[in-house]
Amino acid sequence: MKVRDSSELARQFGAIVGDAHVRAPREHESRAASIVAEPRDADEVTELVRKCEADSIALAPMGAARTLAQIRPTPVAIGISLTRMNRVIAYEPDDMTVIAEAGLTLGALNDLISARAQRLPVDPPHPDRVTLGALVAAAHAGPLRLSEGTVRDLLIGVRFVGHEARLIHGGGRVVKNVAGYDLMKVMTGSFGTLGIITETTFKVRPIPARYTIASAAFRDAETAFAAATRLHDAIPLIHLEVVSEAVASTLGFSGSPHVIAGFGGNAHEVAFLQTQVKEILGPQSDLAVDAEASAANERLRDFDAHDAPLVAQIAVPPAELAPCLLQCRAEYRAHAGCGVAQISLASIAGAEDLQWTVTRWREIAHGGRGHLRVLRVADEFHNSVRMFDDPPKPALELMHRLKAAFDPRGMFNPGCFVGGL
């Protein structure tokens, strides 16, 4: 691809979206894209994609710019920011479904629907920064995954602009639907490599009437995980986290590994569960209820080890999680019961140390029949490690074929996903 003059490109994109809506990248966006266009609607996205395809210009959706800044080796020529596409198209509380443009943030959506005691139950850190498009494309999740599943379980319809500037839709707005191939699954976790998501339809869920968070300190990780397992086996929980000593301190708990469990329901259920939890976690456990519990939940949700020079996510079968984390010798925030944890190191000696650590963590994850994704490295280590684990070869071959089918010209966020996709 020939080097292009940014101002010339800006002028050309300005002709599509208006000059006022083409801008330089801001902060973290600069590692993701050279210039940013802000289309008003799906038709403008279509025009942008048509132009990019005609002129072989690489593009990427900017909703997940923080993620792209990490995974992209170099910025794409143009970032598509959907900040202006933030309308709720249809919210049907009695059907428990919502259709919204992909530029709306998860936080804004949940603010709106909480008035009807409902929520889109996905809780990645900082929901005000996470657009619905990014939520889907980067498959963000949080502690609620234990009881509510992840985006793939909640997304019931999707619209995206694919190659040849086709506006494609899959699914619908009903909660149960098997008509046609499941394009929602294809787009979930595709990191902008198959097209630009413009609209999402989700099923939403009721917010439990009463909510309690229990927390308890344990002398070491083994006993904490053992207690978490007993809890998980005994009662239905909304979420179940085990955090390392340092993470516990950041969250405002005393310095030792903690189990933090959320549960809820009606008054009788909560009373019963509180007793059960006290019994299992022991007398040292604390209970926070309702408003206090929600505040604690927000701290837990927003924890993202933001000042650590290396953060990764390990995913293994749930029973393998504790042994794997013990081997990793890292700080961790574990979604116990899901087999997923974010792990981090507070300091790294240099690029070699970083590479050695990531390699070791990968081996541990593979040993536990799972895999490891690097979420974030400090700026000075950008491009020094492989961010995604490679799937086995036959699976990767199919993924290459999928990419070739959906993006034959290789324009959509190329060269940063698994296997160089």
Added chain:
Amino acid sequence: MFQFAAAEESGAQNRLHLFRQPAQRSVWQIHETDPNSIRLLDVFGIRATLRAVTNASHSPVDASLIAELREMIGDDGMVLRATELKVYECDGWTMEKSSPEILLRPRNTAEVSAILKLLHRRSIAFVPRGAGTGLSGGCLPLGAPVMICTSRMNRIVQVDYASRRIDVESGVVNLHVTNAVKARGMVYAPDPSSQVACTIGGNIAENSGGPHTLKYGVTTNHVLGVEIVLPDGEIVELGGATEECCGYDLVGAIVGSEGTTGIVTRAMLKLTREPEGHRTLLAIFADVDNATRAVSAIIAAGIIPGAIEMMDQMIIRAVEAAFHAGLPEDAGAVLIIELDGIAAGLDDHARIVTELVRAAGANEVRLARDEAERTILWKARKRAFGAVGRLAPNYATQDGVVPRTRLPDILRAIIEISHRRNLRIGNVFHAGDGNIHPIVLYDERDADETNRAIEAGRDILKACVEMGGSLTGEHGIGVEKMAEMPLIFSPDDLIVMSELRRVFDPDQLANPNKIIPVPGACVEVAAPRRQVAL
């Protein structure tokens, strides 16, 4: 509208094309260019070059193929006699029938792979089959002479209670999964009504649901990994026992692909803890209108029961005649509402639900007093389809979805369609999901009535779509609903879906001529399809 499923059959070769008028992107039309009722279907808007009609007597299943297959899987692994093959001429969608020329019953993945390699070398298409309980003609052979049945691949490979995972071969019967783990307080959540017979492989193909999917989700929410044999014979493992996937979610693309991506031979499933307690309520209404309004009232109150099922009067009477479950035969409709979860909270939930349904017009609400009463209610519900067999010589089960709040509207529309088409239509369905199953009664010996039954099904689907719904909630498109796909998907949507399918099956050998018309090429239907009594 083009019509595919109802295409009249002359007994000769059919050629199917889809023709799209380039000027009207959303309009799909049948374009007949041939006096022998050749239909043009071309999703690219380019008329395909007609290939020469192959001679029907020239089947690819010849003596040398049979000999090679016998070498691979032995005589006991294949069925060749026409009388035995007749068993496999249809699934639960009985409006259309077509026998395979040969049925293969491999014992393991290696055999499946060897078979598919051979078929691929010879460019012979195949149809995968689980238990044949599908309801949309998903395993009807259409231009695929070879049927491959997974029923002998029925081992439970491994149970990992600590991680709540179970690794099974795809021929395992759905209920056997739950039976294997229930002593440890676990279940496999998706519970289609056919769960005593249907297989996990079939469930994966159709993304099957069931009554309890309201709270627990459908098949795709419980499948984490698959081993699939691609149509070229390659064995690929996708996903695994972890919740996060590595790369694209190809498992999610395969679930619900109706056997068009290959043959799934093994699956890693999630297990769910059995709820501590249940309260099963029977709410009795004078009419369906109030019953469906009660459904919305429950959902709107923020209560998600394990299941909310509805039966109307026709079904109630059929079920009573068959099973004597104690349902009130004079009721216009009943709801079976099952609340599950922590025992301590159930009485409160049951009280609130009782109040809500009474306010919505229920005449009476009964609570199942014990497990025996609960079992009777569920038996009545899950066997309702069978009971309908008493009402008419034939019946067709439809499957449509509407937003839950539109249930009263769709049921009124169904009554209107029933009058207009002069047919009896009963309703038994997953009300909590808005997933309707109208049962259209007809007599296949009456050609006109059969036609009206097909038309009534279409009318109902159109009404669902007009209300913002979908063509199928859990039975799949199969052959039954291909003609209706353009009601909800644009030509571009369908092009992208067929591109997705080609990722797995570039030569279109896996269950061809299903879900969406084959783009850019004509399809020769090797075995003439016949419609019952048409």
